[in-house]
Amino acid sequence: MDLNKKQWQWALLFILAFIWGTSFILMKKGLQSFSNNQVASFRIFLTFLFFLPLLKSRINKINRGNIKSLLIVGFIGNAIPAYLFTKAQTRIDSSLAGILSSLTPLFTLIIGLLIYKSHVKMINILGLLLGFIGAVGLIYKSNPGEFDLSSGNYTLFVVAATLCYGISVNEIKHKLTDLDGVSIAALSFVFIGPVAGFHLLFSDLGESFSQPGALESLGYITILSLFSSVFAVIMFNILVKYTTAIFASSVTYIIPIFAILWGLFDGEKIMMEEILWIFVILIGVYLVNKSKLVDV
Numbered sequence: 001m002d003l004n005k006k007q008w009q010w011a012l013l014f015i016l017a018f019i020w021g022t023s024f025i026l027m028k029k030g031l032q033s034f035s036n037n038q039v040a041s042f043r044i045f046l047t048f049l050f051f052l053p054l055l056k057s058r059i060n061k062i063n064r065g066n067i068k069s070l071l072i073v074g075f076i077g078n079a080i081p082a083y084l085f086t087k088a089q090t091r092i093d094s095s096l097a098g099i100l101s102s103l104t105p106l107f108t109l110i111i112g113l114l115i116y117k118s119h120v121k122m123i124n125i126l127g128l129l130l131g132f133i134g135a136v137g138l139i140y141k142s143n144p145g146e147f148d149l150s151s152g153n154y155t156l157f158v159v160a161a162t163l164c165y166g167i168s169v170n171e172i173k174h175k176l177t178d179l180d181g182v183s184i185a186a187l188s189f190v191f192i193g194p195v196a197g198f199h200l201l202f203s204d205l206g207e208s209f210s211q212p213g214a215l216e217s218l219g220y221i222t223i224l225s226l227f228s229s230v231f232a233v234i235m236f237n238i239l240v241k242y243t244t245a246i247f248a249s250s251v252t253y254i255i256p257i258f259a260i261l262w263g264l265f266d267g268e269k270i271m272m273e274e275i276l277w278i279f280v281i282l283i284g285v286y287l288v289n290k291s292k293l294v295d296v
Contacts, residue, residue: 003242009289012239013247017254019232024097026224027089033217034208036086041196041203042218043082046225047233048193051186058183059190069175074188077168078233079196081161088157100158101252102135105288107166108249116170120246127287128246131253134280137273138256165249172237173245181237185230247289253281 002008030039062070088097105128112118176184208214239248257278 003238006289009239009243009247012235013251013285014254016232016235016239016251018258019227019235020251021255021258023224023228024089026220026228027086029220030217030224031086031090033211033214034221035203036090037083038200038203038205038208039221040079040082040086041199042221043225043229044079044189044192044196045200046222047229048189048196050226050230051189051193054182054186055190058186061179061183062187062190066176066179069171070184070188071191072171073168073176073184074191076164077171078188078229079192081164084157084161084164088154088161091154092158097158100155101162101255102132103159103162104165104169104252105246105249106132107163108169108246109166111163111166112170112173112245115167116174118170118174118245121290123290124246124288127284127290128250129284130287131250131281131284134277134282134284135253135256138277138281162252169240169245169249172240177241181239181241182234184237185233243289247285250285250288253285257281 003012027039030042034042085097109120109125109128113120172184179187211217236248236251
């Protein structure tokens, strides 16, 4: 896979959207037996365990020059959003969470401009807006009547998580140029994995495991850790290195498309309006990655 070529960049973006598109339902399954904090802690700790074989040859890459950035990516880019999303999904539906997660590219752009002094062209900003409008339109059309904003405080958890993602993506793009995507992923979990494990020790695991279907829920969390954290985080970091921060973060626009495709696979019908919204999203993401001169 030559990620210097546009077609492979797009392929990786769609693979990421497919993987992360399933993360919401996996979190919901985990929450059936475990608390929101336990689901997040299990996800982080299991991811850390999966990364252990990769750390032996990479741990010496941590130095004074990158430790601050790795801490930012670890805690702000991975740990905090994991807890925020599971907390939010105790009260809001996955559709609303999907719309709110589409704020990630916008925060990536704003933070890149204000803090990291990056540059962007108007055509890319237009692409961001089109992608966001397309994502909102697609999810709303597919799930009319499911948007209960009465739990306002819980929607803010998702907004805060997307803000964290925006900071982390820019940190990877601008501050961790000396590390490859696999190393960034593995080393960032060195700091947060043990903390999550420590939290699990002091949570009421006995009561949680006594719940019916607890092992099944843990199985879903394990799948969430392996695919949505290990594989997806590695691929995302690689994509950031080879493209731009806003193009990589625009994966959140494509996630709703896979929700529609899963529905088709399950026997549901797709409406013409949904197809039109999909085209709006794809045009928006295309414009985001239009110019090679963009370095956001």
